[in-house]
Amino acid sequence: xxxxxxxxxxxxxxxxxxxxxxxxxxxxxxxxxxxxxxxxxxxxxxxxxxxxxxxxxxxxxxxxxxxxxxxxxxxxxxxxxxxxxxxxxxxxxxxxxxxxxxxxxxxxxxxxxxxxxxxxxxxxxxxxxxxxxxxxxxxxxxxxxxxxxxxxxxxxxxxxxxxxxxxxxxxxxxxxxxxxxxxxxxxxxxxxxxxxxxxxxxxxxxxxxxxxxxxxxxxxxxxxxxxxxxxxxxxxxxxxxxxxxxxxxxxxxxxxxxxxxxxxxxxxxxxxxxxxxxxxxxxxxxxxxxxxxxxxxxxxxxxxxxxxxxxxxxxxxxxxxxxxxxxxxxxxxxxxxxxxxxxxxxxxxxxxxxxxxxxxxxxxxxxxxxxxxxxxxxxxxxxxxxxxxxxxxxxxxxxxxxxxxxxxxxxxxxxxxxxxxxxxxxxxxxxxxxxxxxxxxxxxxxxxxxxxxxxxxxxxxxxxxxxxxxxxxxxxxxxxxxxxxxxxxxxxxxxxxxxxxxxxxxxxxxxxxxxxxxxxxxxxxxxxxxxxxxxxxxxxxxxxxxxxxxxxxxxxxxxxxxxxxxxxxxxxxxxx
Numbered sequence: 001x002x003x004x005x006x007x008x009x010x011x012x013x014x015x016x017x018x019x020x021x022x023x024x025x026x027x028x029x030x031x032x033x034x035x036x037x038x039x040x041x042x043x044x045x046x047x048x049x050x051x052x053x054x055x056x057x058x059x060x061x062x063x064x065x066x067x068x069x070x071x072x073x074x075x076x077x078x079x080x081x082x083x084x085x086x087x088x089x090x091x092x093x094x095x096x097x098x099x100x101x102x103x104x105x106x107x108x109x110x111x112x113x114x115x116x117x118x119x120x121x122x123x124x125x126x127x128x129x130x131x132x133x134x135x136x137x138x139x140x141x142x143x144x145x146x147x148x149x150x151x152x153x154x155x156x157x158x159x160x161x162x163x164x165x166x167x168x169x170x171x172x173x174x175x176x177x178x179x180x181x182x183x184x185x186x187x188x189x190x191x192x193x194x195x196x197x198x199x200x201x202x203x204x205x206x207x208x209x210x211x212x213x214x215x216x217x218x219x220x221x222x223x224x225x226x227x228x229x230x231x232x233x234x235x236x237x238x239x240x241x242x243x244x245x246x247x248x249x250x251x252x253x254x255x256x257x258x259x260x261x262x263x264x265x266x267x268x269x270x271x272x273x274x275x276x277x278x279x280x281x282x283x284x285x286x287x288x289x290x291x292x293x294x295x296x297x298x299x300x301x302x303x304x305x306x307x308x309x310x311x312x313x314x315x316x317x318x319x320x321x322x323x324x325x326x327x328x329x330x331x332x333x334x335x336x337x338x339x340x341x342x343x344x345x346x347x348x349x350x351x352x353x354x355x356x357x358x359x360x361x362x363x364x365x366x367x368x369x370x371x372x373x374x375x376x377x378x379x380x381x382x383x384x385x386x387x388x389x390x391x392x393x394x395x396x397x398x399x400x401x402x403x404x405x406x407x408x409x410x411x412x413x414x415x416x417x418x419x420x421x422x423x424x425x426x427x428x429x430x431x432x433x434x435x436x437x438x439x440x441x442x443x444x445x446x447x448x449x450x451x452x453x454x455x456x457x458x459x460x461x462x463x464x465x466x467x468x469x470x471x472x473x474x475x476x477x478x479x480x481x482x483x484x485x486x487x488x489x490x491x492x493x494x495x496x497x498x499x500x501x502x503x504x505x506x507x508x509x510x511x512x513x514x515x516x517x518x519x520x521x522x523x524x525x526x527x528x529x530x531x532x533x534x535x536x537x538x539x540x541x542x543x544x545x546x547x548x549x550x551x552x553x554x555x556x557x558x559x560x561x562x563x564x565x566x567x568x569x570x571x572x573x574x575x576x
Contacts, residue, residue: 001274002267007134007269013186014186015316030222032225038115042120044121045157054106055103055106068096103156104155110163113163117168131162137161138160142154246297272291276432282426284425313365327384331383332381335356413447417444511530
């Protein structure tokens, strides 16, 4: 979704061959408009120009070679007419050639999604580097091309806009350098994942009609993305994050922290824009701003937690997991001992070459120190430098303190609200489709949301999404996919929650019986006593009692008052 915002994100997928990088990417891109996705791969700069550019004159008008004047044939005309037509042809030819001399190739890549399934062409990446790294929005370069007569002509190319780029191959140094400016992710490579993937493949070849992607929900999500894209292209819409002290939640120890915080805010904006039809809209002049809620921040923190270490280090997750399991807490390490220890725990053995490669990567990112063995100069010893990798994160995304996070966001919102009231400009509406205004005294109720109400709202929105194709008389206007206000109130009133809430949606003056902390979010009742999530899970496993799967706080729900994951609650038709 960030592709449709002014500052989109880039994504680098790292992992071994066959781990699912390409499959995950292709399946996700099925939801996006086909014309927005460019599969570039090893495309050269010339191929990019010939396939994707428009040829424009100096005034910005498109030039078509079909308009090139045609030389008249003498046999078709009398001598007197031929001379006159020939002079007119020469005049038109000179004018057309003049246009060509002053012309340039124009490629607008704003709102596009670049997908590099293979290693990018070095020259293409060199040209696109200032754009992909967001250093320049508009770049210009020249290349030599052959003319129709066999000569050579220098042609000018202008590329404008910031696209989203997805790299599925990062095995070259010139790609690695760009990866430091983006998110880095790694597909899971566990035995359970491999088993599930094989099971799905088996199902596809055995019962293909059960694996159709074009389900009603798929069409609804695809149409929602299309409507949001059309809306953002038609109107000047950006995102406002109304929490002035959000930066205090992030580390500030190394220069890289500035870039990572910028990436987080861009990610937060993309998450917010996905819920544009459910968020308040601030209108100032001809600009509109979607307002981020505390729930958006909380969700993005939970997702960012899974990315932060691999993003900051630019390293595959399996290498980081290797460090945690086999290197952490050790005094010194040898390649041979590490290889033996690893192979004893895994069914598929690996060679010392792979272990040495992983150790060199850990040495590059500062997790271990490499020294020559004093006793045997032919060997190297490796000394772990980080007792716990979390030390590198400087407590970023501390999810055990979720209540404190919500409290800090509330303070930051109050600071923002005071600044907004001083400007005395603009007005806030309930959503992008509504004309109802929100008073400044009521704004907190729309920004500091109750999690359960918002989840119910999000689930019901798909019932009201229009059909995928826009009608001819709609003038490409996005359809109104807002949930009617009556339906929203009905959804909220139907929520069965055991949480005591204040007017702002969070628990007020209720304390956990075990840790005595104020409860400002949902909680469980154990033997009639209020217990916070953290204390509950200290004494109970974080697994769903129904399916046995992992159940982090972000996936909590309940069945008959007992904890369960949202998936199980949904299957049993119980609202979370």
